[in-house]
Amino acid sequence: MANIKMIREMLTRAIFEVFEKMYYIFFEPVKGDGAHYQIAATIHFGGSAEGRIQIFLSRGIAEAMARNMLNLQEDPVDPPIMADCVKESLNMICGNFLRRFDPERVFDLTLPVLEMIPENLDQSAEAVEHRMDLTFAAEGGNLRVVLTAPELL
Amino acid sequence: MSFNVMIVDDSGAMRSVIKKIIALSGFKMNLCMEAGNGREALERLQGNWVDVIVSDINMPEMGGLELLQALRRDALYRNIPVIIVSTEGSSARMKEARDGGAKGFIKKPFLPEEIRSVLHDVIGVGADGEYQDDSRDADEGDF
Numbered sequence: 607m608a609n610i611k612m613i614r615e616m617l618t619r620a621i622f623e624v625f626e627k628m629y630y631i632f633f634e635p636v637k638g639d640g641a642h643y644q645i646a647a648t649i650h651f652g653g654s655a656e657g658r659i660q661i662f663l664s665r666g667i668a669e670a671m672a673r674n675m676l677n678l679q680e681d682p683v684d685p686p687i688m689a690d691c692v693k694e695s696l697n698m699i700c701g702n703f704l705r706r707f708d709p710e711r712v713f714d715l716t717l718p719v720l721e722m723i724p725e726n727l728d729q730s731a732e733a734v735e736h737r738m739d740l741t742f743a744a745e746g747g748n749l750r751v752v753l754t755a756p757e758l759l
Numbered sequence: 760m761s762f763n764v765m766i767v768d769d770s771g772a773m774r775s776v777i778k779k780i781i782a783l784s785g786f787k788m789n790l791c792m793e794a795g796n797g798r799e800a801l802e803r804l805q806g807n808w809v810d811v812i813v814s815d816i817n818m819p820e821m822g823g824l825e826l827l828q829a830l831r832r833d834a835l836y837r838n839i840p841v842i843i844v845s846t847e848g849s850s851a852r853m854k855e856a857r858d859g860g861a862k863g864f865i866k867k868p869f870l871p872e873e874i875r876s877v878l879h880d881v882i883g884v885g886a887d888g889e890y891q892d893d894s895r896d897a898d899e900g901d902f
Contacts, residue, residue, distance in 0.1 A: 705847075
């Protein structure tokens with residue numbers, strides 16, 4: 607079983623590669639700061655390992671993703687386009703991470719599900735077993751990525 | 760010489776990006792059709808000819824590998840080259856795609872030049888967007 611440090615490295619590299627190549631957003635790892643996020647997306651994976659990856663991001667980051675990916679001008683970004691970009695990013699993060707984790711095996715991915723986070727929802731991070739919680743910062747906002755995988759962590 | 764392309768992906772944003780990359784690469788695109796899944800792709804093919812299909816794997820209703828199978832079963836469509844563009848890039852999945860008849864495989868996320876390079880290899884389109892006489896079938900290098 608790959609150790610925790612290696613898994614953190616793989617997941618971080620996957621996130622960097624997806625956001626830099628597809629969205630031209632450059633993140634830096636930071637400590638979780640209790641920031642409130644407006645958007646969340648979840649994807650599940652199964653196969654030789656099972657688990658899920660969730661991402662939480664600010665509206666600013668989600669809009670930047672859509673603008674950069676699609677070269678949109680300064681007009682407000684349509685919510686469906688923003689949602690599409692966020693879900694696709696999670697699809698790529700998960701696939702990229704799993705490729706790094708086990709390049710030989712086939713994993714089954716669910717279709718990502720997106721939800722808007724209510725303003726009054728407590729988003730403080732819980733210490734949960736088998737979970738890895740990473741936070742990244744870029745111009746425009748933060749991104750939080752949570753990997754839950756009992757067989758890996 | 761211009762080409763008809765079909766892009767199959769459940770993400771509209773991804774379809775836009777691929778379309779733009781193909782257009783900006785000098786590839787002379789006559790018609791670009793889009794579909795959100797394999798079933799839609801088969802419907803849009805009715806009465807239309809395409810020179811290449813670029814398809815994701817993981818899509819609702821009908822995925823890319825099922826689309827490959829459906830195309831291979833149809834004498835009218837079985838020779839249309841299919842390039843898979845997917846997050847699922849395991850060696851097993853790439854083999855599955857190749858065995859299913861795919862001519863190229865691009866892993867997401869990708870750089871624009873990766874799409875251009877595979878298009879060139881699969882349908883023999885040069886940097887000037889023109890068809891090259893030395894086009895060839897995909898070999899291991901295209902995966």
